Amino acid sequence: MKIRVLALILSIVLCLGMVGMIASCGKTNYAENNTKIKIGASGPLTGGAAMYGIAVKNSAQLAVDEINAKGGLNGIMFELVMLDDKHDANNISTNYASLYEGGMQVSLGTVTTKPGLEFKGYANADNVFFLTPSATGDDIPEFANGYQMCFADSDQGTASANVFNKDYKGKKVGIFFKADDDYSVGIKNNFVKALDASFGTPVMASFTDATASSFTQQVSELKDCDVIFMPIYYDPAALFMKQGNGTVKADAIYYGCDGLDGIDAVDGFDIKSITQGVSYLSHFNSNTTEGAAKTYIDAYKAKYNDAPLNQFGAAAYDCVYAIYDAMKYATEKNGAEITVTIAPEDLCDILKSVFDSKDFQFRGITGAPEEDGKSIITWTDANGNATNGHVNKAPVSYTVKEVTSAQ
Amino acid sequence: MKFLETLINGFSIGGIYAMIALGYTMVYGIAKMLNFAHGDIIMVGAYVIILFLPINPVVSIIAAIVLCALLGITIEKIAYKPLRGASPLAVLITAIGVSYLLQSLAQIIFGPNPKSNNLFEKLFPKFLESHRGGIIAIGSFNIKLSTIITLACVALVMIGLTLFVKRTKIGRAMVAVSEDKGAAQLMGINVNKIIMITFAIGSALAALASTLMMLDGQTVNFTMGSLPGIKAFTAAVIGGIGSIPGAMLGGIVLGLIECFAQMAGLGDYAVAIEFSILIIVLLVKPTGILGKKRREKV
């Protein structure tokens, strides 16, 4: 008897709940109550990769604030919403749904590649435009609505190999990479592929998250190399250089990719204390003293003091401006109508047509600067064809420090 | 030559693991808990050193040891003591909670930026002038001063701990508490005090371990503790958890495995190799290499 009563109550409650929920749903444009254009993003704000995510969050916020201070897009203001994914793809379904249903109209995607591989699918399903500052995976711009501000892994690997083929002929090459990081492995594989056969097989040494506490052995493996290619981020690189000082050839050169940016700003690591040379191929140098990049760095430091500053942030800054410029371009040149409550899919179509057109040139702080201190960034190739979301800008080979003559 | 070099590298990394494992095994042996927060105390120690480094390197090391010992006592008082007598699993979960807590506090206080350090440079400026990179060349082969210091430190601490446990009153009380808390209490030993002292020693050893890691050049950030924590657990188990010489042996075995795997070009599989060896050791000797069997009377 009691069982029946309970079951009855239970089903009534559930039915009521169901009716209530159905009544409350049925709206499709989650952005209709927005008072500002919402830019959504997901990145690691805690955990081991937090310094990248925080740089992105701060820089994007900086750009948003600057744009709003200048009056926004014909009076339309912007707002950044960034959620934490801890560099873990598991958190993306929640983050994405929360952002999308919170009224996100355009996105910066994710900060890192692994979560980005999840993000792109959701964004594609809802047709949300995203321009990622730093998810470098080749597959990130797989769908039509995904764009990158950073160089893709394969481009970086090939470009670095070209530098080697040109500048380091006949030297003994070593590679130090992170074996459980797709960024590192991706660049390494493309690098090896594009490396001239005359170099022979490079000496390889790797580490993983589980063996990252000391690189003494890896230093031993690579100590006879003349040039060491390091497709890794700057914090392990600093450890390697510190531990390698005195063991690795005194006139060796460390050569890295965009991850190495920031190596000369690691707290407590005096890059001059090592004798080896350090160079990297990137789109940004966070110690630059000229051009628009300098303006950004000064503004960032003034606002956030000693918060993380690296190429991730610079790219995020560019992303926000690129989206803003594209919207502006669309309203001015294409006559598109952008309102504050525009549905994400409508905005996506507008932005896609802008980004894919060869006439749209974004002038940013990442990439090789032109005379006015800003670089030219497009998402079309030399012939004016769309590059499927891969960025087209000139990389720069920065030399952080030359080889110091041995004492 | 390569072999010898790898051996030395193995000892240098293993020495650090051994130092962490020593602290871990002390706490385990007496408080009977898997202290997942041990690694994070290392992290705190490292930050303390960074904070005090501008004043004086020696002062910073002493400050780290003292503050970590105090932190250990505080954590024990607040998080573990209320659970004395409860299931070991409950304590394990609080230890995990403490680990999360320390990490997020560190991120809030010190920020997410990794910090390199120049402890070694500050401690031995004269030596560095004559030896580039702090390397001593013996004939054709090189050994780092930091490696020598690490091994000497670990050996000294191990001998010191052994003597402390065997010879001093407190040390013997520790063994008694370890064997049987109830009986020790009946014999007039203040169990709470002994456990507190154990945490202080364990945490001080963690601070010492962070000193060694920094001498080795380790970059400091708020997640730096989780990896050494799990390595120490592994090392302590290989050597026989609870055994002081075992912890040292386990740490060095772990370091050697890592380096030789790297030498053989199997760096990508270092984790698999390490843990496979662990499993084999345990299958052959279920209580670790030097572990003591505890018989259950039927």
Added chain:
Amino acid sequence: MRKFVKNYLSYTVIGSLAIILTIMGAIGALPGTTLALLEQSAIAIVLAVSLNMVVGFLGELSLGHAGFMCIGAYVGGKLAVLLSSSLGGTNILTVILALIIGGLAAGLCGFIVGLPALRLRGDYLAIVTLAFGEIVKNIIENSEFFGSHTGLRTPDFTTNRSMRFMLFTIGAVVVLLTIFVIQNVIKSKHGRAITAIRDNEIAARATGINVTKYKLMGFVVSAVFAGLAGVLYSYSVQSIQAVTFDYNYSIEILVIVVLGGMTVNGSIISAVLITALNNILQTKLGGNIAVAKDLIYALVLILLVIYRNAPSLKTFREKYNLGNLWIKLIKPKNDPSKVGEDAVRWDVVPTKISMDEVLSTDVIIDTTGDNSADIGERGGNK
């Protein structure tokens, strides 16, 4: 009434919720946030209930549950990829096949991990399970077959708006199946044998229980369902990445189980609550205050465990306790000293995970050798 609450409440609640939510999902009435929460909860429930088989009922500490999930996700996911050209990746037949094969593969690994469990005790076994999880992760992330570092791209339900509710429905079916099988195993003579081993292994042997068989059974059943959770997971993401399944994941599942009081129903409730808590913290605390969520989670964890387990708070707990309140409401006539049949003591977590290695300074290796009387060691002898 009491029997109903004990045995069928979870089925009724989950079943009716599943049906109603499926209907709502089918007509597109559920927002993505709810669906994500439901999917994650389903996976968490399956993981928690299956881990509880080993931790709560067999009484062994396992820190490698994510490893079994990893096997299930990769094997099931790979099968779905292989079948996607012929059958279609999200075809219900493919899903069932993937679940079966993924579950079996994980079960096989559970058998392999169960073998050392016959010889090792408590914390030594814990590290072996942890080691197993890490080995699996390490090997898979270096294997080309499984997509190496970039992960394995698998068919998924989540990016297909009209089909997404299907994942939750399948998840609910797997949850019900998990609860059904594990409860039925536990509430049978086989389950009694398993809990007997937990309570007193020596007595269990002397009472004629084949400890080898039942320990392996516990590990295999637990692993099979972790494998199913893995297959579900593979359908909820677009690419599986081995790095997800590290020991931290296993520890998260363990936290759920322990907070759930190591019972089946407790694990279910705790899985839902912890998932929801994480979900809320993650979505509400973004941007500048993201770091606060770890802090809150850590504090909740510490306070909850101390509240639930501290011996000194026992009287306080008994006085102000939701569980007791519930009991008072629905069964006022019962004598509180009589405990339900499968109930375990609440203040003592029943496990044989005892940490009793003695602090020692000896370097002499044990002299008694293998002839010694160590009971824990004789497990595999036949």
Added chain:
Amino acid sequence: MAKFIDNVKSFVNTKILKKSHKRENIESSYVLETKALGITFGGLKAAQNVNLKIKKNQIYGLIGPNGAGKTTVFNLLTGVYQPTDGEFFLNGENLTGLPQDKINHKGIARTFQNIRLFNNMTVVRNVMVGLANQPEFKCNLFESIFRLPRHFKVEKAMREKAKELLRIFDLEDERNNLACNLPYGKQRKLEIARALATNPKLLLLDEPAAGMNPHETEDLVNTIKIIREKFDMTILLIEHDMKFVSGLCDEITVLNFGTVLAEGDTKAALNNPEVIKAYIGG
């Protein structure tokens, strides 16, 4: 290191090669017969040359001072330890070297000196664990998971049987209490009930009266006698209480330092001067 290698060797021998004993059965009129049974722990002879001959339906006592090796003999007979010397037979069947659960299936059940119950299980379930291996309660995992009719039938039958056993020990009212909540005397009884549930031919009781007050002891004597009659049971017990032993046992064996001091009829053995010396000392 050498010891470590020995460990490896013994591991390979016992776990991988699985060297097993050759077991030959004998003709025997005794329920339990041991032949020169003994065990050595790394040089310590814990028990040696133990020859027990226990007839059907007998209550047989095993006594001796502390450390005499009584419990060791129990552990040998139940497979907790593998004997290093000698063999033992149950109704002529050689059980030497079998694992504990197999020995129990063959018909030797025991209780423990320090009570070992399944503390977090109810009383009735403790007994049902013991019943699980009876052929009439056979029910495989598949049937249990899918709740086939046999599962319910077997569960019901087991519960009835368990209640019946508990009734004999006057524990029926406590059946839904957790085992750990029982008073000491009842815990002892429950342990015996659980051992009986495995349907043994020989019951080994390890100090059943330890820690009991005189009233409880008296109660226990009656219970043991009832067991013998009702179950037609052969019982081997260890006890310190001489009054208990002389009042209950038909025959005894006295052990000291692992060796047999005296055996045979209870009265005669207890009056043996060697035995008196061993107990009183000197």
